[in-house]
Amino acid sequence: MVSIVLSVGINADAADKDNCLMCHKYRFLGRIDENGKRINYNVSENLYDHTVHRNVSCRECHTYINKIPHDPVKEQANCANVCHLKTPFSQERFSHERIIEVYKKSAHAPQPGDSAQLKEAKPNCKFCHLNPMYTRVSEERIDYHESLNRCLNCHQEKGVTQAYKHMTHRLRKKTSRSPQEIVELCAKCHQDVELMKELNVSKRGITAVATYKQSIHGKSVTLGSEVAADCISCHASNKLHDIYKKDDRRATVEKKNLRKTCSQCHARTNSWFVQVAVHPSTEREENPIIYFANLSLRFALYGTVFSLVGLMLLETFGRRKDGIKYLLRRGTSWRGKSKRKPKK
Secondary structure, three states, rough: OHHHHHHHHHHHHHOOOOOOHHHHHOOOOOOEOOOOOEEEOOOHHHHHHOOOOOOHHHHOOOOOOOOOOOOOOOOOOOOOOOOOOOOOOOOOHHHHOHHHHHHHOOOOOOOOOOOOOHHOOOOOHHHHHOHHHHHHOOOOOOOOHHHHHHOOOOOOOOHHHHHHHHHHHHHOOOOOHHHHHHHHHHHHHOOOOHHHHHOOOOHHHHHHHHHHHOOOOHHHHHOOOOOOOOHHHOOOOOOOOOOOOOOOEEEOOOOHHHHHOOOOOOOOOOOOHHHHOOOOOOOOOOOOOHHHHHHHHHHHHHHHHHHHHHHHHHHHHHHOOOEEEEEEOOOOOEEOOOOOOOOO
């Protein structure tokens, strides 16, 4: 019992160095904003103590707070702040600043010329990183045990295990999310047709999710493939946050960069290969060749099916006319003899 009490006390100290939980521990601490929305200021000590930020004190993110009780908060926490944690190799204080600089240049970051509605619609850091699909993934599915045992010959398991898992994972894959989860996350906004229209997104952009799901990549992902290309595979590099509009020269899907992007999965690529439609549209105006090919295949399919059904009905009618009965008894079969006289 003593050990349990001590462990709880140590965790509490690590999670709340600035004694913020003195007020924020209360479950119903909050207020109603100007729009009538209830804002909850409660912080669960247990949840916080199990997050990746558990060793970061509150004021390292909320730097504008310099007294307790503090004034009304008018600033958001800046994820680019430099915190006290040091990376094990460079011994520099850690910051997400480099990633955020990449994000600021991307299509998802608010830009000076954007409307207020567009700025509100664009995803910030928390939209993805606090999404249940992002946080619930277990790193246990990454196979690292065999190689890690070699490191543990010299290094202590505490610390090096987490660092090793993180580094080897990043070397193997862009993200630990499955392709299905990536598509679902991106579709939260891009599949909302009304929202895309309000934001003046192009017709091709509005149908991007639907046309992706019609492609070989989308169908493979829908069927459970873990290697087929998802949204991130094509629209971002290993930096993950550098998603640009398709006409931007930095975009991975820009014409000059397509061959390099496709070669991540396809060993043999050329100028003809990259012209294959990844988001195939069957609209006549946009792609008449695919439209007529799709129309021809439909005629062939339905023509074959209805022809076979018609032939079956004609045969059934002819046999019934000749007096042969079709019975569902001990299997399906024709019973009786034909009344038709054989030709001499």
